[in-house]
Amino acid sequence: MLREDKNIVKEPDLSYGGLYSYADYLEWNLDETLELIKGKVFKKTAAPNRLHQRLSLHIASEFYQFLKGKTCKVYEAPFDVRLPHKSLRNEDIHTVVQPDICVICDPEKLDVAGCLGAPDLVVEILSPGNNQKELQIKYALYEESGVKEYWIVYPVEQSLIIHLLVNDKYKPSRPFTVGDVVGSSCVEGFQMNLSELFQE
Template sequence: MEKEELTNKVEEPLADYDRHTYADYLTWQMDEMVELIKGKIFKQTAAPRSIHQRVSGIVFNSLFNFLKGRKCEVFAAPFDVRLPLNSKKNEDIDTVVQPDICVVCDPEKIDELGCVGAPDLVIEILSPGNNKKELQNKYEVYEESGIKEYWVIHPNECTLIINTLINGKYQASRIFTHGDKVASQAVEGFVLDLVEVFDDMI
């Protein structure tokens, strides 16, 4: 597929019959970040805004400092996370996402291309234009692939919701906001102080 043709196609998710795999993904040369969700192409609508990057930096640094000397590792986008349902072969994987932040505690899931298999914790930071993808499309594949925790941060509203996987289904926490401290069950011992995250935004 030519680059120009592909770029035109990724304005919206492709139809069900246009299924792509990670093997296809590896052949593309594009100027923008794309993700595959159940074989459909989704592209980044625009570069993340400054508020998104500030929040991402604060949360990543908190996790990075906490995880020093521990077996878990934290990664920030762009970082490919392949979510196979059955086979780990490139031609069989049809979901490849780039979470804003993820924590992987099984070193065998890390290879030179990124992560293959479910991270323990995924954090997405909402931006204008990507809310449906994060709240609906990614929610479904994160739940199906067995990601233990999925955090959703809304910088403009200064809120955080934790989706915890229980018996194969996500259960949402209450809405946390400035002044709260939130603890992760997937990354034992990690506590994020939302004063540090949102203090300059209210």
């Protein structure tokens, strides 16, 4: 259910027992990054570390260079992805996430606020403190929202697992690592050399 009071909330109350909406989210004026998952607030535990940022920049750059002149577009956090359940009204949207990287191939999903609907491909890079959210909560969220391809990058292990949506369920690849070249089913022709990604 939506919040019963009509007062504008300038910051989220983590003890609030109801559901926040995207309309609430738009009213918050905070320096920290928040995500809203099924009406509940999730705070980023800390700024991404240097390795996380380097990997994110490398992956986003690879997609950006490949997608020049193509319909699909790549975006890097902070970038709001709204995942509506029934209605497209701000008051009825209870999930707003900021994937590390996402690729959207349907221009109709893009607006001035970000992306409205499931991206075709999402990349999340694990960081200390956020593994549970990425591996459990977001995994289930992206699966049920119809994200066709979900990449999880493990920086310490220098590995990557690609989850493909098959019959509404994710099917994981084997772990890819240094020496492998990975491609994408959503972005035809794209390839990325993991030896270059993980080199320090």
